[in-house]
Amino acid sequence: MKIKVAIADDHKLFIDGIKSILSTEIDVDIIMEAGNGLELIKAIENGPLPTIIVTDIRMPVMDGIAATKELTKKYPDIPILALTMYDQGADVVEMLEAGAKGYVTKEADKQELLLALKRLVAGEKYFSKTIPEDFCKWASCAPEENEIILTRREKEILALIAKGRTTLQIAHELKLSKFTIDTHRKNIHKKLKIKSNTGLVNYALKNLNLNY
Amino acid sequence: MKIKVAIADDHKLFIDGIKSILSTEIDVDIIMEAGNGLELIKAIENGPLPTIIVTDIRMPVMDGIAATKELTKKYPDIPILALTMYDQGADVVEMLEAGAKGYVTKEADKQELLLALKRLVAGEKYFSKTIPEDFCKWASCAPEENEIILTRREKEILALIAKGRTTLQIAHELKLSKFTIDTHRKNIHKKLKIKSNTGLVNYALKNLNLNY
DNA sequence: ACCAATATACCTAGTAGTAGGTATTTCAAG
DNA sequence: CTTGAAATACCTACTACTAGGTATATTGGT
16 A cells, blocks of 8 residues: 655755655655645545655744644554754754654665655655654653753753843742752753753753744 | 766655655756765765755754755756745745755655746756745745844854753853943843843844754 | 752852943945 | 944952862762
């Protein structure tokens, strides 16, 4: 039976490219395309069910992570393959946690994409080789030496600092003492070896996923 | 005569897609592909000259802007078409300043890409409609109402703040008084309506192009 | 039940950033 | 040549952050 693919990516040219690549495959059909997560969900709800969903991670309106959470809940039997850029390691982990069954980086070629599609349709998983550290993190392999483990609270506070909140504002927001926030910030400083608030913002924006 | 295209993009899948899309066009041939700016330059130096160069803006090792500067110097007759993501407005301006003759966003479709290729080969320019403000900025149209004009010095200092430098460090680095840096920072605050250093880092990382 | 990690809270002293000023020099545009 | 923007420099008072502590309650895992 033919593999019916639903694909979501905000770059039309990329979708067109994939369609063109897969058009030579007689056993693969792209039956649905979407420019963001919301369109994807709507399309699947209103159309014939695809065999597999292929989605970009970062998209406007609704990203791939949110869409994946929603879709795995409603359609647990349809595997989701994440498409990712080389620099979105952290996002990949979130996608897998959201329920994606595999990922392929956009550095991959046609062969790898096809392989991933077939693996997922067969109920297996597939992971591009190029993001080993992050997959390791998710699969709880041996932790990286330079892997930084911030606690939930610390991440929360770091995110607020990155948003420009002052210590007092954070204290009010979380209904905690100013001293507590101070302590947490100091612990973050130690763990990250960053000594200034501006440095933290830098780190947070580059390493956490606070973007849009 | 056939249009001979050299293409550079760090996403192999994207290149494959473009190749596949263009393979149905009898008058277009992709004769060269590269994963970054450096590979592109080397390929062009060692191979037959292309009719047109199509390149992504952000790439590892050497980005499209640097490559374009180099290539327009050595090969002023070969037009360069920039491929860009929706959120890289500022980069587009730099590409045009570097000598690119047009740009197409990755939201475009096959038709638009072909149109752009033909326009550039014919010696014309082509700009996707979707980034009007930035092109306006470059072409010095009427300035945007909410366009923020920081002076050269202010941008320089903002960049250093974003890199985590303190006022004193910046003062030493630029051989200026601490008071001067303070004044500049205060002026930046006023212009951007941002009242804190962390807010500035946020703004700088999102709006300036400090990334690699 | 116990241990380690997490989360909480407080104190002091010092440094850096914020907010309000004023003022001089330079340089390009009108 | 004058005007205005840009760049420079200084002052004071106040607020926020940094760095060094100590200490207790809670929680998850063996």
